[in-house]
Amino acid sequence: MxxxxxxxxxxxxxxxxxxxxxxxxxxxxxxxxxxxxxxxxxxxxxxxxxxxxxxxxxxxxxxxxxxxxxxxxxxxxxxxxxxxxxxxxxxxxxxxxxxxxxxxxxxxxxxxxxxxxxxxxxxxxxxxxxxxxxxxxxxxxxxxxxxxxxxxxxxxxxxxxxxxxxxxxxxxxxxxxxxxxxxxxxxxxxxxxxxxxxxxxxxxxxxxxxxxxxxxxxxxxxxxxxxxxxxxxxxxxxxxxxxxxxxxxxxxxLKTRKVDVDNPLLQSQLDLIREQIDDVDRELLEILSRRMSLVEKAGEYKKLNNVAVFQMERWKKVFETRPEWAEALRLNPDFARDLFQLIHTESIKKQTEVQERNEQPKIR
The missing domain is CATH 3.20.20.70 (Aldolase class I)
Structure with a gap:
């Protein structure tokens, strides 16, 4: 624009x-x-x-x-x-x-x-x-x-x-x-x-x-x-x-902040911290990938045993415990609640895909 x-x-x-x-x-x-x-x-x-x-x-x-x-x-x-x-x-x-x-x-x-x-x-x-x-x-x-x-x-x-x-x-x-x-x-x-x-x-x-x-x-x-x-x-x-x-x-x-860093030493330290953040972000994604693999396994087990994907007791347990875990780690429990809302939604989606796999009727 x-x-x-x-x-x-x-x-x-x-x-x-x-x-x-x-x-x-x-x-x-x-x-x-x-x-x-x-x-x-x-x-x-x-x-x-x-x-x-x-x-x-x-x-x-x-x-x-x-x-x-x-x-x-x-x-x-x-x-x-x-x-x-x-x-x-x-x-x-x-x-x-x-x-x-x-x-x-x-x-x-x-x-x-x-x-x-x-x-x-x-x-x-x-x-x-x-x-x-x-x-x-x-x-x-x-x-x-x-x-x-x-x-x-x-x-x-x-x-x-x-x-x-x-x-x-x-x-x-x-x-x-x-x-x-x-x-x-x-x-x-x-x-x-x-x-x-x-x-x-x-x-x-x-x-x-x-x-x-x-x-x-x-x-x-x-x-x-x-x-x-x-x-x-x-x-x-x-x-x-x-x-x-x-x-x-x-x-x-009120304080206004500079957008750019004009101190080379400070910029160098900031770049180092950002590299470390990038490394942690990769680790987070690797952990999420492992979690979704486990979710798919759970979905397969539910499919074999004709168990519904969504289970209220499990849902309640996740949303009761994760904010508590976050608070113990000095993280914002509301942030943890929002994060696991997204993770759980994606988990339900994954398990639904597992349930539907190979079960679609063939149309001649």
Whole structure:
């Protein structure tokens, strides 16, 4: 993809790119006070929800188009850039009238290719940055597809926002980070600016610093963080918004990492460690190969004795013991659980293939 870097968006932006502001634009006073406080903390790009897609009806869905003149007023007053979510061509048309600088496509829109295409078509010939949030569910293909649709529409100022993924098993985060997915996106399209949205991942303001720093450690290009002048009384997502003072303190304490190593001695040590990692990875694959050979033997035995491939007691034992073993080895038990979920799924597949071998009816 021929994508322009953030520095070439003609908005005077710096890296890393920090975007902050309230979940929702509520009143002229709330917006003005929040923006004034954020500018005082050095924020140059403000975010604010105008139209809010909600899961259930009768929830607060944003104040709508009447917020756009308020945004134009604070843009002129404080000399800031402004980003909002758009979910339809009508939103695009209304927002452009008031000089909105950056659009983002929300997670609920990204899941629908028809919606994405309609918005992309409405932006043909318009030179404006568009940021695409990942879909609610962990589907990299949908995310890539949305980016491609906007790129095909001629958008070169294109970026992605990682806001986490729905996961009912996650008891810590509102949306699980699942870092491997945004890193997968970056592998496919290294030129696309990638921001992290710790507010929607965490759902709680006390967790935001850790996720924000992790994103920068993983070489993300910036952050989008929700900030409100009075978050406890916010009309939406109160628990995940920071006061501007706390946001400023967070941004000042975050550390950015160098991508390249310019010290020859350090590079030599890093290369040595990586060689050792490669050796261990080969050993891991050899062990997995041996395990799958044993799995096939078990499958043959079950076939000879007319035993079902899937056995619940064995399944339960694997998922009870492996996290315990991992914890004893000072490994993350959740990582072990996820790993053996994959291994067990592949094992079932192998044994099913054994059961089906030479048992397909011959068709004359």
């Amino acid at each position: 021929d994508i322009l870097s953030v520095e070439n968006w003609d908005l005077g932006l710096e890296m890393p790119l920090y975007i902050a502001g309230p979940c929702s634009v509520e009143t002229p006073g709330q917006l003005d006070q929040t923006v004034a406080a954020l500018v005082n903390e050095g924020v140059k790009v403000i975010r604010g929800g105008v139209w809010k897609p909600r899961t259930r009806p009768n929830s607060f869905e944003g104040v709508g188009s009447k917020a756009l003149p308020w945004i134009k007023e604070v843009k002129d007053k404080y000399k800031v850039k402004f980003a909002i979510e758009v979910a339809s061509p009508i939103h695009v048309e209304e927002a452009l009238k008031f000089g909105i600088d950056i659009f983002w496509i929300g997670a609920r829109s990204t899941v629908n290719p028809f919606t994405v295409q309609e918005i992309a078509n409405s932006l043909k010939g318009i030179d404006i940055p568009v940021l695409i949030k990942n879909p609610v569910n962990a589907d990299l293909a949908l995310w890539i597809g949305a980016l491609e649709r906007f790129h095909h529409a001629g958008i070169k100022k294109l970026g992605a926002i990682h806001r986490g993924f729905s996961n009912f098993n996650d008891k810590t985060y509102r949306n699980s980070p699942m870092w491997q997915i945004p890193l997968g996106l970056k592998t496919y399209f290294p030129e696309i600016p990638l921001l992290n949205d710790p507010s929607h991942i965490c759902g709680r303001r006390d967790l935001i610093p850790q996720i924000a720093q992790t994103a920068l450690d993983l070489n993300f290009d910036g952050l989008m963080i929700e900030s409100h002048i009075d978050p406890d009384n916010a009309w939406s997502d109160a628990a995940q918004q920071l006061i501007p003072l706390d946001l400023g303190q967070l941004l000042r304490t």
